[in-house]
Amino acid sequence: MKKILIVEDDISIHNALEELLQKANYKTYNAYSGTEAMLLLEKEKYDLILLDLMLPAISGEKIIEVVKDTPIIVLSAKISSEDKVNCLLSGADDYITKPFDNKELLARIEVQLRPKNKSSRILRFKELELLNDSHTLLVCDNKINLTKTEYAILKQLLLNPTQVITKNKLLDLISIDTDDCDENSLRVHISNLRKKIRTYTKTDYIESIWGIGFKIKE
Amino acid sequence: MKKILIVEDDISIHNALEELLQKANYKTYNAYSGTEAMLLLEKEKYDLILLDLMLPAISGEKIIEVVKDTPIIVLSAKISSEDKVNCLLSGADDYITKPFDNKELLARIEVQLRPKNKSSRILRFKELELLNDSHTLLVCDNKINLTKTEYAILKQLLLNPTQVITKNKLLDLISIDTDDCDENSLRVHISNLRKKIRTYTKTDYIESIWGIGFKIKE
DNA sequence: GGAAATTGTTAAGATTTTGTTAAGATTTAT
DNA sequence: ATAAATCTTAACAAAATCTTAACAATTTCC
Numbered sequence A, B: 001m002k003k004i005l006i007v008e009d010d011i012s013i014h015n016a017l018e019e020l021l022q023k024a025n026y027k028t029y030n031a032y033s034g035t036e037a038m039l040l041l042e043k044e045k046y047d048l049i050l051l052d053l054m055l056p057a058i059s060g061e062k063i064i065e066v067v068k069d070t071p072i073i074v075l076s077a078k079i080s081s082e083d084k085v086n087c088l089l090s091g092a093d094d095y096i097t098k099p100f101d102n103k104e105l106l107a108r109i110e111v112q113l114r115p116k117n118k119s120s121r122i123l124r125f126k127e128l129e130l131l132n133d134s135h136t137l138l139v140c141d142n143k144i145n146l147t148k149t150e151y152a153i154l155k156q157l158l159l160n161p162t163q164v165i166t167k168n169k170l171l172d173l174i175s176i177d178t179d180d181c182d183e184n185s186l187r188v189h190i191s192n193l194r195k196k197i198r199t200y201t202k203t204d205y206i207e208s209i210w211g212i213g214f215k216i217k218e
Numbered sequence C: 001g002g003a004a005a006t007t008g009t010t011a012a013g014a015t016t017t018t019g020t021t022a023a024g025a026t027t028t029a030t
Numbered sequence D: 001a002t003a004a005a006t007c008t009t010a011a012c013a014a015a016a017t018c019t020t021a022a023c024a025a026t027t028t029c030c
Helices: A011-023 A034-043 A060-066 A081-090 A102-113 A148-159 A167-174 A183-198 B011-023 B034-043 B060-066 B081-090 B102-113 B148-159 B167-174 B183-198
Strands: A003-007 A027-031 A048-051 A072-076 A094-097 A122-125 A128-131 A136-139 A142-145 A206-209 A213-216 B003-007 B027-031 B048-051 B072-076 B094-097 B122-125 B128-131 B136-139 B142-145 B206-209 B213-216
Touching: A003 A011, A003 A034, A011 A027, A011 A102, A027 A034, A034 A048, A034 A060, A048 A060, A048 A102, A060 A072, A060 A081, A072 A081, A072 A102, A081 A094, A081 B102, A094 A102, A102 B081, A122 A148, A128 A148, A136 A183, A148 A167, A148 A183, A148 A213, A167 A183, A167 A213, A183 A206, B003 B011, B003 B034, B011 B027, B011 B102, B027 B034, B034 B048, B034 B060, B048 B060, B048 B102, B060 B072, B060 B081, B072 B081, B072 B102, B081 B094, B094 B102, B122 B148, B128 B148, B136 B183, B148 B167, B148 B183, B148 B213, B167 B183, B167 B213, B183 B206
Parallel strands: A003 A027, A003 A048, A048 A072, A072 A094, B003 B027, B003 B048, B048 B072, B072 B094
Antiparallel strands: A122 A128, A128 A136, A136 A142, A206 A213, B122 B128, B128 B136, B136 B142, B206 B213
């Protein structure tokens, strides 16, 4: 059940939103001011933020700047193109003007919540093809079986091929429960992955970023 | 340079879009019918599709269903909520009604093209580009690997390019635990940084402020 | 100008992190 | 319950990075 934070100071709009979202089977959280929103955001992670711009104390624009890891849909009475552009460029993911159509809002919420990779069937990178359903990897069209964790690691790396994935992030993937995560173990998995890939190609696709984590090469 | 496929049968709108996008530094590709779009999509991969709905032969809605690995922004004269919802739920990522504001369109395009992780920032200063997500430095577009501490130092300097960063501040960055910080060590790191940068440019970007610390030059 | 303090460079040794292997433990499938 | 697959642990080798130390160059101040 996806968690949505509603940031809106107008009580009647706020309540209407809450009802709408709950009927659509979302779990809602309520903030009635910018400061309250900030407090909640520090405490918990949400899947989406619905954000009014004109708020007491801290403005919505300020919140957009700060929040980096959660999609934001701005709900605002400000209809000027300039306001929209500013919000979108500074980090908002969508901008809907009030009054809005309920069904459209729900649709746009779904857009933000659905996985970026719509198909998510195949992840490709050069000679590599990671097949989602069969948990296999094709290297130059040669089939390789990956273990569950090897798959999880490679998937995470291939999802953001330009980005360094920290060791901690990868460890979170591996061990959901263990907080006494073991880097050693991760190292072995990476090593095994590399070895498997190496059987069919000479290029090493996994790069180590010393002290930080790992990344897809190039 | 990002590649955008324009799918639009109205010539005047199509040309206007093409001009707008090229001015905004995108590479444009043109399809004037649904069938043409499908042909191009089979041949090449694009970063974004701008899609009109009412097209000859194959409709825009059909294209939305088929395309799974490229973001789609629908540009349509259909303003009904129902049309919007259908498109968004079946796979479109945004829906803009005609006539549209150019700047808003460009902003919404940027939203679709930017990495999902908003925190992936780039710190730029003249010929230097410090890439947060890949943890590397580009000097005149030449990639340089930085060590963890070199990266931390340069990041701190580039974050406030007008400001002097004290030696103590930099030492805090380097040694989390050691309170017996070593200035000598810092000096070596700075020297190594300068050397690495010097391999691709003659200008020395790190200035020493005697007795205080360091600063980005100019 | 010259002494003292600060900064710059270099290279070697110490330290930390990473890579690989294999054996034992655990989980999963049969 | 047994066998196979997978994961973890441990040990060691290899690599990258950091610190130290020595000395040169520069700046400040008298």
